[in-house]
Amino acid sequence: MKYVKGRIDEAILVCVYYGANGERLIRRGHKMALMADCPLYILTVDPSPVDAFDEEKSRYIERWKELSEELQVEEFIILDNEKRPTPKVIGEVAKKHNITQIIVGQSAQTRWEEITKGSFINVLLREVPFVDFHIVSVQRPGTHEPFERFEKGVHAYLVKNGDEQYKIGFTCPKHTSIEGIFFKEIGTDFDNGIFKFTFEEKMYELDIAEGSVTDPENIPAKAKIIFA
Template sequence: MKHVKITDESILVCVYYGLNGERLIRRGHKLATLLDCPLYILTVDTKPLDAFDAEKSGYIEKWTQLAEELEVEKFIIRDNEKRPIQKVISEVAKENNITQIIVGQSAQSRWEEITKGSFLNVLLKEVPFVDFHIVSVNRPIEDEAYGTYEKGVRAYVIRDIENYKIVFTCPKSESLEGIFFKEIGTDFDNGIFKFSFANKMHEITIKEGFVSNPHLIHAILSPAQ
């Protein structure tokens, strides 16, 4: 369901390929929720969509799923684009009445130019009504709702009598594979476990090595006969 706009605010998140795209999108969603306004996502590429390699296509698929999950207003893909990025962002901002733009501070490839003063100066002249949020992406995954986490590691969730626990070596028993992000500053396996199921990303809390809320895991590893 699309957002019914009741304020004058609209947020645009600019993402490029890499693991920080989801962070930027979720940051934009959090801000859009606080302001009760629509959220747009934009990615730009010089190649046509059908020429994307497997890695790029994978990111597009993940971001599309995340956009559906968060019910964003629109996920905009500008492929086969030869114009300067600031021109494309400016055009999209004007077309969608954007008032706030979120970009990554150290994104790779063509997005590097967004952190330069010249880029911001040009863009501010073209869309002077826009506020910019420059988000650092050179730090551990962080979310105010969960705290700060170490770099993610591959992990598995397995059944343990009446509960489910996390292990870090591939088990012989039935398991669920994903990425575990451990809380910084704890000696226990506390953190979050992210995994993909039914073409959607899911996230569960781990406390002292065990799944806090096992209902979803139980439904996956112990489906009804």
């Protein structure tokens, strides 16, 4: 299904493979697409034909389709029985849909693992040199500890940037702000990561995409009052 978006000069592509982190990547892409008011595409590639998928693969595909409808994704793309190199396939899809940003996951358990290695990225950059890449780290299978996901934390400030919109800054602002620590995700040139701060002796964590808070509902109500 096609959905009308405000911007047509931006488009985001999320590449997913089977595993629990696929939904997380899709939701991350959805937040970014909402902020940019641009189309979001979901891509999964498999060397086997769809009719040969086992129950587990089929379950993931169905869930991603449901999620795509729920989040009003522009298009869920599944390329099965695909024998071409993955970078070639991603590049072809990116060019067809005028993609400007690509999100991929970093995981040791999936076929997308190679995406995080320099040789693959170099090939992919040659295929689609016109896009920005977001490499999102995910959890190891069977553990609750993530990979090294963030750079060393730096001091930052949370400031209000309009109605229910908040952003982070790195110099002390003259207007009201909340001081905290920003942890930037490894592998991105943007201010993507998490912002942690303490308020009334309780620790809070906010997701940050391109310098803006994507989940302002997680800011405590009393903290929002100080921005009024």
